[in-house]
Amino acid sequence: MTAGRAVRVMIVEDQALVRSGLATLLGLEEGVEVAGEAADGVEALKIVREVDPDVALVDVRMPRMDGIELIQRLGEERSGVRCVILTTFEDDRYVFEGLAAGAKGYLLKDTPPEDLAAAIRRVHAGQAVLGGEITAKVIEEFGRLSKAPDEKHPGLEAISERELEVLKLVAGGFSNREIARKLFITEGTVKNHVTSVLRKLGLRDRTQAALYASEHGWIDHP
Incomplete structure (x- = not known):
């Protein structure tokens, strides 16, 4: 964060009272500025250019467009x-x-205001933040996927070089559109590669694929 400049925050929350309360509490925290508010993902996308936030606080369940889609x-x-x-x-x-989807943090609404403000500053500085119980869930999932490839995922050797490239980018948090641009292929081709990787490794979804790749040190960063 540039010295003297507060982190600009956009609050995306469908409950007006919660949204207003968050804005009031964060407004009292040093180094944080509430730059804008939105009631759902659709509204957030409409105002994001004008608001120009550094960090977006996003609720999960919202009408019209939920938090997961908004983050994507x-x-x-x-x-x-x-x-x-x-x-x-x-x-x-x-x-x-x-x-x-690309979230850099996951916190519960009962997080104390000072901890929330500190988390916002850490995320803006490039760090990731997770609540204590949520951290435990992530660690547990990593542990579940930590068996040797030939023991748990015998299809690893069948992955093509291109599929491995796609898997690394998925683990790096890139969207299908971004992967397509980086590899000069179509989004449809990216989707096909992702589907093939999941099938060959016996994984359930992109999240497990990302965790698996992370466990093996295959993450490609922007």
Whole structure:
């Protein structure tokens, strides 16, 4: 963060009282500025250019466009915005879908204001933040995927060089559109490669593929 400049935050939350409360609390924290508010993902995409936030606090469940889709869209259209999921839900599906979509943090709404402000500053500085119980979930999933490739995923040797390239980029948080651009192929081809990788490794979804690749040190960073 540039000296003297507060981190600009956009709050995306469908409950007006919660949104207003967050804005009030964050407004009292040093080094944080509430630059804009939106009631859902659709509204957030409309105002993001004007608001120009550094960090977006995003609820998971919202009408019209939920938090997961919004994070994916921001990653494609406004990659400089770092997203933190702030929710009441500890559901594993939301945790891993959010991280796979590109979220840099996942916190619960009962996080104390000073801890939330500190997390916003850390995310803006390029770090990732997870609540304590959520960290445990991620570690548990890493452990579940940590068996040797030939023991748990005998299809690893069948992955082509191109599929491995795609897997590394998925693990790096790139969207299908971004992968297509980097590899000069179509989005449809990217989807086909992802499907093939999941099948060959016996994995359930992109989240597990990303965790598997991370475990093996295959992440490609932007």
